[in-house]
Each structure stands twice: as C-alpha cells, then as structure tokens.
Amino acid sequence: MSGDFEPVPVVLVEDNVNDAELALRVVRKTVPGTATAHLEDGERAVQYIDALVTAVKGGAAAVPRLLLLDLKLPKIDGLDVLQHIRRQTELKALPVVVLSSSREPSDVSRAFAYGANSFVVKPVQFDQYLPRIGGVVSYWMTLNEAPGAV
Numbered sequence: 001m002s003g004d005f006e007p008v009p010v011v012l013v014e015d016n017v018n019d020a021e022l023a024l025r026v027v028r029k030t031v032p033g034t035a036t037a038h039l040e041d042g043e044r045a046v047q048y049i050d051a052l053v054t055a056v057k058g059g060a061a062a063v064p065r066l067l068l069l070d071l072k073l074p075k076i077d078g079l080d081v082l083q084h085i086r087r088q089t090e091l092k093a094l095p096v097v098v099l100s101s102s103r104e105p106s107d108v109s110r111a112f113a114y115g116a117n118s119f120v121v122k123p124v125q126f127d128q129y130l131p132r133i134g135g136v137v138s139y140w141m142t143l144n145e146a147p148g149a150v
Contacts, residue, residue: 006035006037007052007055007060007061007062007064008034008035008036008037008064009034009035009036009064009065009066009141010027010031010034010035010036010037010064010065010066010067010068010137010141011036011037011039011048011064011066011067011068012024012027012036012037012038012039012067012068013039013042013045013067013068013069013070013073013078013081014038014039014040014068014070014099015040015041015070015072015073015074016070019070019099019122020038020040022126022129022133023068023099023133024036024038026129026130026133026134026137027137027141029130029134030134030137030138030141031137031138031141031142034141041073041074041075041076042073042074042075042076042077042078042080042081043074043075043076044075045069045073045076045081046076046081046084049081049084049085049088049091052064052091053088053090053091056090056091057090063090063091063093063094063146064094065095065140065141065144065146066095066097066137066140066141067085067094067095067096067097068097068099068136069081069082069096069097069098069099069116070098070099070100071098071100071102071107071111072100072101072102078098078100079107079110079111079114082096082098082111082114082115082116083114083115085115086114086115093146093147095117095118095140095144095146096115096116096117097116097117097118097119097120097136097140098111098116098118098119098120099120099122099133099136100119100120100121100122101121101122101124102121103121107119118136120132120133120136
C-alpha cells in the first residue's frame with residue numbers, strides 16, 4: 001500500500017462503484033480542484049490509514065479534511081475501519097462522516113459510539129444526492145475550521 005499512498009484532503013471508502021462515482025462527482029462539484037482518494041474495501045482503508053499515520057508522524061502529510069465512510073464494506077466492515085481510525089492518536093482531528101444506506105438505529109448508535117462525527121443516510125433518489133452529500137462536503141470542507149488539515 002505504501003506505493004499507492006498519497007495524502008489528500010478527502011478520502012472516500014465506498015465499495016459500490018456507482019455510489020463512489022456520485023460521491024466523488026459531488027466533491028469535485030462542491031469544492032473544485034480537491035484531490036481525493038477512493039478506497040473500495042475496508043482492508044485497503046486500514047492499509048491507507050496505517051500509511052497515513054506513518055506519513056503524519058514523519059511530517060510528510062497532514063490529516064485529511066474529511067473521510068467519508070460506508071458501513072457495509074467487503075473484507076473489513078466500516079465500523080471496524082472506524083474503530084481503527086479512532087485508535088490512531090494522530091487522526092483524532094480527522095472528521096469521519098458515515099454515508100450509509102442503513103437507517104437502523106443500531107448502526108447509527110454504534111457509529112457514534114465508535115467515534116463518527118456524523119451519520120448521513122445516502123439518498124435513494126439521484127436528485128436528492130447532490131444537495132444532501134454536497135451539503136455535508138461543503139460543511140466539512142469550507143465551513144468547518146480544521147486544525148492542521150490538508
């Protein structure tokens with residue numbers, strides 16, 4: 001993974017190709033020119049996080065401005081990825097927004113218990129996707145003041 005690592009302001013962890021394409025399109029439209037990393041499963045996300053921590057410790061990278069995390073991921077579940085992130089002292093300021101199709105109260109509760117900053121249900125209808133996800137991205141990327149972020 002170290003050869004694939006590149007520090008970026010927005011990290012997306014999403015296994016569904018269509019959802020990932022939409023989310024990345026929203027990021028580009030909301031904050032033009034923003035570099036992103038797309039990780040398609042939980043295992044790659046954990047590898048990326050480990051490489052990021054090493055880079056942050058060595059001064060070679062700053063903490064991203066935003067990590068968008070799906071819950072239902074292959075290989076390693078999104079909640080396990082979230083717990084891994086929150087165990088990293090260097091990433092305590094990393095905003096993690098869970099983007100999920102689930103409205104299950106247990107998923108929402110567990111995500112917040114494990115350190116999510118926000119939980120957003122992915123819109124089913126395309127015309128609702130841009131305003132909802134765009135609002136999330138706009139808040140974390142332009143309104144929120146982040147310490148030491150990329």
